[in-house]
Amino acid sequence: MEADFQVGIVGAGFAGLVAALRLKKSGRDSFVIFERASEVGGTWRDNIYPGCACDIASPLYSFADEQNPEWSQLYSEQPEILDYLKGVVSRNKLYPHIRFQSDVVEARFLEEEGCWLVRDRQGNNTTVRMLLLGMGPLNRPYIPAFPGLEEFKGNYFHSSAWDTSYDVGGKKVAVIGTGASAIQIIPTIAPEVAHLTVLQRTPAWVAPRYDRKFSRFSRWLLKKAPFLQRLQREVIYRANELIGLGFIGHKIINRLFAYLSLRKLRKEVKDPALREKLTPNYIIGCKRILRSDNYYPTFNRQNVKLVTDRIERFTPEGILTADGTEHQLDAVVFGTGFIAADIDFYTKILGRNGRNLVAEWKEKGAEAFLGTTVSGFPNLALILGPNTGLGHNSVVLMMEVQMNYIMQYIHYLEKNGKGLYLDVKEQEQLAYNERLLEKFKGTVWASGCRSWYVNKEGKNTTLYPRLVTAFKRQMRKFDPAAYHLVQPRVNVPDKNPVKA
Numbered sequence: 001m002e003a004d005f006q007v008g009i010v011g012a013g014f015a016g017l018v019a020a021l022r023l024k025k026s027g028r029d030s031f032v033i034f035e036r037a038s039e040v041g042g043t044w045r046d047n048i049y050p051g052c053a054c055d056i057a058s059p060l061y062s063f064a065d066e067q068n069p070e071w072s073q074l075y076s077e078q079p080e081i082l083d084y085l086k087g088v089v090s091r092n093k094l095y096p097h098i099r100f101q102s103d104v105v106e107a108r109f110l111e112e113e114g115c116w117l118v119r120d121r122q123g124n125n126t127t128v129r130m131l132l133l134g135m136g137p138l139n140r141p142y143i144p145a146f147p148g149l150e151e152f153k154g155n156y157f158h159s160s161a162w163d164t165s166y167d168v169g170g171k172k173v174a175v176i177g178t179g180a181s182a183i184q185i186i187p188t189i190a191p192e193v194a195h196l197t198v199l200q201r202t203p204a205w206v207a208p209r210y211d212r213k214f215s216r217f218s219r220w221l222l223k224k225a226p227f228l229q230r231l232q233r234e235v236i237y238r239a240n241e242l243i244g245l246g247f248i249g250h251k252i253i254n255r256l257f258a259y260l261s262l263r264k265l266r267k268e269v270k271d272p273a274l275r276e277k278l279t280p281n282y283i284i285g286c287k288r289i290l291r292s293d294n295y296y297p298t299f300n301r302q303n304v305k306l307v308t309d310r311i312e313r314f315t316p317e318g319i320l321t322a323d324g325t326e327h328q329l330d331a332v333v334f335g336t337g338f339i340a341a342d343i344d345f346y347t348k349i350l351g352r353n354g355r356n357l358v359a360e361w362k363e364k365g366a367e368a369f370l371g372t373t374v375s376g377f378p379n380l381a382l383i384l385g386p387n388t389g390l391g392h393n394s395v396v397l398m399m400e401v402q403m404n405y406i407m408q409y410i411h412y413l414e415k416n417g418k419g420l421y422l423d424v425k426e427q428e429q430l431a432y433n434e435r436l437l438e439k440f441k442g443t444v445w446a447s448g449c450r451s452w453y454v455n456k457e458g459k460n461t462t463l464y465p466r467l468v469t470a471f472k473r474q475m476r477k478f479d480p481a482a483y484h485l486v487q488p489r490v491n492v493p494d495k496n497p498v499k500a
């Protein structure tokens, strides 16, 4: 048996494309991307709710070596981000590498041969020497099991599955939740609907976004002088890292950031009782901070009502809250987020001796070495794996840092003989995760609040508890000493030999 490809990538969202781009730009051609949908883009293809935009500035929320001087505004909207991704894929001739509508159901490591057998729902079996998972942590929508939901006569849908066939214009609509998605939906639909009820469980910290359009002149300038693009990126990066410093324990920075957010609330919401309801009651940064210039002013509108009473149940006509009020509704939008910390994949990942990755993670919480490789699952790497998320900066940076490391891993495999595989040592993984746990001490995330960062057992499996700068330092050099080097029993000739 021969390995069909050197590298297999699951997912053609930002993570999978970071990987594909780096492989392609390094001159490697033997890779395949399995994508269950029929277009690239992942979360930026799926999330099409009104107002969907990035809350990290576009010059930084983009690939380092595919900079775009044409962004129309600082915080671009979903269609522009999706177009950018499609453009990058076309320009770099990545489309021929993508197998669309290939829904990977199982990836099994074949110990004898030292490669992965990837099986999709469509019945294709493909072998790859190294498998990269870029499935993303925010693709399992969470809809709470409210009693009576099945009796509700109106329409309802999750923010990530917006029903485009339903016009909310002139309707009585409720949005449940006030997270990153909801605070973009609320100001966008408020002027269209007859009445908007916002059901808030926990008030969020909302920071100013200072969004602005890029003029034709500034776009021309960025195009003509690429060093300005790099400078712009660097400035945004440093400013975000400064905010991150506050989150990891520098209290003065955090207090200043909290002060600015509260000042914004005071300026933008006139009614003191309303302001009180919108004032957060936990340390800033513990949940993901939100950025918006138009969220708070929406509550000054006559047709918008903020409800903080607990949702008791759905009724055929609407929602009954704990104060006994029945809110009459035509439609409900669930801005209730995703199941992220209890990491799960639709794909079954089977490692050495039939070990099941998700089953193990369900038992002890998701863990990896450097957030990237997992003991017992050789030649497998996760892009945006456990504890690689951020609350303050662009996750694309984290993906690229991981991919630098993975490229060194791949290079090592190429240099050291066909069929060889690497399995990270269990004690290295354990020691890394113990150090990680220590690093959470003194951060805002250790202050205790409910968020999607934390799993059912209260363990933070999603965030990296330091700055991107620290992650870069930690990932700079691939150290083979952290891995067992295994020569499989059967030598596998590669169909597509690697370049020298």
Ligand code: N01
Pocket: 053, 054, 055, 056, 138, 144, 159, 176, 177, 178, 179, 180, 181, 182, 199, 200, 201, 202, 288, 311, 335, 336, 337, 338, 450, 451, 452
């Ligand atoms: O979800 P969330 P999201 N009853 O988990 C509430 C990314 N993103 O989809 O705070 C009542 O943040 C819940 O209340 P509480 C980004 O990383 C990025 O908005 O738990 N309410 C909360 O208010 C983001 O962090 C962009 O008390 C319930 C809300 O629902 C992540 O996606 C844009 C409830 C969920 O908020 C998730 O954001 C959009 C219940 N039973 C999203 N259960 C960018 O721009 C939950 N809630 C990059």
